[in-house]
C-alpha cells in the first residue's frame with residue numbers, strides 16, 4: 001500500500017510542475033494515485049494545481065465515495081475510477097490541458113508516433129478519444145475502448161490523460177506527449193517531417209529491449225555480489 005502522506009506530497013509536487021510548465025490554467029487538471037485496491041487519493045476540485053497543500057488531497061473508495069473528513073474531489077473522478085478499474089497495473093493518472101497536444105485534440109488530429117524514438121518507446125500510439133462532456137460518466141465511458149492498449153490519450157476538444165505505474169511516470173508521459181506535440185507542430189511548420197522507417201522503429205525497440213535486459217542482468221549480479229559480502 002502506498003503511504004497516504006507520501007502520495008499527497010507527490011500530488012502537490014506534480015501539480016506544481018504541471019502549473020509551472022503551463023500545462024494547466026486556473027483550476028484545470030487533476031492527478032490521482034492509487035493507495036491500495038480499495039482507495040485512491042485525488043486532487044481537490046476548484047484549486048489551482050500550482051498552489052495545492054498536501055492536506056487538501058481527497059481520499060475516495062473505488063466507488064467514488066469520499067473517505068476524507070472534508071474536501072471535494074476533482075470533477076473528473078469518474079474518469080480516474082474507470083481507468084483504475086480497467087488497468088490494475090496502473091497506480092497513477094495525470095490529466096491536463098497542455099497547449100500543443102490539446103491543439104491536436106481540438107482540430108481532430110492524432111499525433112504522429114513515427115517521428116521521435118521517445119514517443120515510439122515510452123508512449124506508443126496516442127489515440128484521440130471522441131468528445132464527451134468533461135466531468136461526466138460519459139467521458140469515462142468514451143475512454144474504455146482505448147484503456148487496454150494505451151498509456152496516453154488525447155481527449156477531443158479537451159486535453160490529455162496519461163497513465164503510469166507511478167505518479168512520476170504518469171507525469172513524465174504527460175511531458176513527453178506535450179514535447180512531442182510541440183516538435184511535430186514545429187517540424188510541420190518547417191516542411192515535411194521525415195518519418196522513421198518501420199525498420200528504424202524496430203531497431204529502436206530492439207535496442208530498448210536489449211538495454212532493459214542488460215539493466216536487469218546487472219541488477220541481479222549486483223544483488224548476488226552484495227549478498228556475498230555480508
Ligand SMILES: [Zn+2]
Pocket residue numbers: 028029095096097134158159
Ligand atoms: Zn480537463
